[in-house]
Amino acid sequence: MQRLIQGFQQFRSVSFPHKRELFEKLAAAQHPHSMIITCADSRVVPEVFIESEPGELFVCRNVGNIVPPYAQFTGGVSAAIEYAVAVLGVANIVVCGHSDCGAMKATLKPAAVDALPAVSAWLRHAHVAKQVVDTNYHFEDPAQTLCKLTEENVVAQLDHLRTHPSVAARIAGGQLGLHGWVYDIEAGTIKAYCSQRRHFVPLEEVMADSAGWPSATPPARLHNTVEELQ
Ligand SMILES: [Zn+2]
Incomplete structure (x- = not known):
């Protein structure tokens, strides 16, 4: 204390x-320009590795940087997304996983969290990523499996994000971009998901595309709501 x-x-x-x-x-x-959904891990602090000022980022952190699919689960993450998109009008949502993630380790070995029913239930939202890895990759090195699962979990949570009506609507309108990152704690690097190559590449390689990201503009029809709720 x-x-x-x-x-x-x-x-x-x-x-x-x-x-x-x-x-x-x-x-x-x-008036945050971006929302970041990342892990609750104490070593992952987006305001530090993005060097942002207060007011720039709308941050939602939870175990495993998970976004429950809209139709399955309504909770704090869904509410934060809806508010960020429909009221604040953020231009970007970044789902950011990280190296050495305990939630991903537990997803690989679910028995490790048998005594933690809340964690165990929450991590079910990452099972889709485990299935993708189990079916398509066979690494001898467990570290590579963990790395691939961390990436596939980010991709899966981006898919879940698109099930949220507020997100789908603004993507369709060209006002919102979704981005997947994996932050490496030791190296201080970020890999970003390239949807064309379906592969993670150094963030620097996709920075050229960032010029085309939409700018933050609150949705016009919701201006009254913005004023009331902010
Ligand atoms: Zn984590």
């Missing part, structure tokens, strides 16, 4: 005065 209090005191005395203007600007409204 002492560490938490010390951290806040440091924020109050150093960081807050430094960014006072930004916090004043953000006090009444937020």
Whole structure:
């Protein structure tokens, strides 16, 4: 607890005065350009590896960076997605997995979480990725299997995202882009999913495409809702 209090005191005395203007600007409204859905793992901090400022990213974190399919499950992740897309009008949603993910390890060995019924049930949303890996890949090195599962889980969760009506509608309108990333904790690198090649490549290789990403514009018909809810 002492560490938490010390951290806040440091924020109050150093960081807050430094960014006072930004916090004043953000006090009444937020206009994040992107939503990031990533793992709850303490080593994965998108605000750090993207070097974003407060107000830029709408972040949703959960065990295994999972997006339950819309028709199967309505919970906090679905609500966050709907709000980010329909009210805030984010232009991008990034699903970001990561290296050494405990949730992916548990997906490979479900017996390891038998005593954790909530985790076990939640990870069922990643079973589709395990099936893809089991059927199509046969690595001798378990590390390669884990890496492939982590990638396929990101692809599966992107598929689940498209089942959300708010997401499907804005993709159809050309106002929203979906992106899949895997962050490597040790190397500090990101691989991004290339849908044309159906393969993950260094983010730098797909940066050329990023120029064509849609810009953040709240949906016109929802302006009243935006004002009411923000
Ligand atoms: Zn994880």
